[in-house]
Amino acid sequence: MKSLETLFLDLKDIKVIDSSIPYSQYTPLDLSPSNTDLDQLNVSNAFELQEYINQILISNNAKAAYGGYNEVRNLYKRSTVFNDLTTEERNIHIGMDLWIEDGTSVLAALDGKVHSFQNNNNLGDYGPTIILEHQLEDYVFYTLYGHLTIESIKSIKKGDFFAKGQQLAMLGNSEVNGNYAPHLHFQIIKDIDGKSGDYPGVCSKSKLSYYLENCPDPNLLLNII
Template sequence: MTSLETLLRNTQDVKVIDRSIDYNEYIPLDLSAFNPELSKFDIKCAVSFEEFIEKHLTLNDAKVAFGGYNEQRNLYQRSTVFKDEKTEERNIHIGLDLWIKARTPVLSALDGKVHSFNFNAGFGDYGPTIILEHQLENQIFYTLYGHLSLDSLKDLEIGTVFKKGEQFATLGNAAVNGDYSPHLHFQIIKNIAEKFGDYPGVCSKKELPFYLENCPDPNLLLKITA
């Protein structure tokens, strides 16, 4: 059986936001706990965060900032979603973030159907979220799209089929997306278990080996970087 990682590597011409933006207009963004630049703005404020993103894009003459897979972040300390008295802090990001303006079109990575969707409301959460189910050869897997607009969930039905590259959603703003600067959280999931309209996008250090295995690097599919 061909591994999912191999199938992802062999799949070409994949985009999950605005197809008109070429990958040479993308710029990496380091949101790790080790980036001293983050101390220069209020990480708890979505407006300040968006200004930081816009400045980064302008300085680099870019349209999309990307990154975050297997990245340890302090960003989540502002929300109780990621830490309580009973569990280890979750601060390692296991999806890929694409930072761009609200209302940007979101595209299906591959041919697939709607597995589930939900409005994961709450400070620091995904906001509107859609999960698609795909099959490559004999491998069934899922892609998660988080921080969408509320309109993206309107009239959506489980089982609806979308073709590769077809628009099925738009990005939301801070008012609905968990209070973040607008961006897409894109994640690949092998085994989704009983999850419905939601799946962890941030894990603890203890959980990291499991999630790195179950959630392969999205860049294997997108190929933003070689």
């Protein structure tokens, strides 16, 4: 039997934000410590980070920036959600981020139903979040959409069906999205481990191998690069 990751490679034309923007107008964004441009920024400040991202978009003639899978980031140090001093620091991002202006439409990656949703309203958290459940051949798996508007989770209920490419939500601003520059956190999850409306999007070094196996690279679906 084919693996889930192999089945993903057979899927085509998948978008999770504004379908009118071709992938040729996306540009990569590096938020790891190896990007020395970030040494001049307070990356935990949503407005400073947004200004930096805007410059990246302008200089690359792009409409959206993407990246972050299996990327170490320092911006999580500001929040006890990731760094409570009593457990191992979580600083490795295990979804893909798509950076674009707030109010952008968020689309269902594939046919699926609403598994759960909630407002994860801690500093540095997802803010409003929706998780869809999908089935592909014999596999049941999930996609998570984080950093949405409050309105996005007011008009849905568990079990609602969304078709591939159908508008699911809209992107929130820094006031509701965990205090980040506007972006979509998109993540694939094989085993949701009984969680509802939330699932870790950042992990510690010691648990990285588990999360990379349980949360495959979203680019296998999106095929941006």
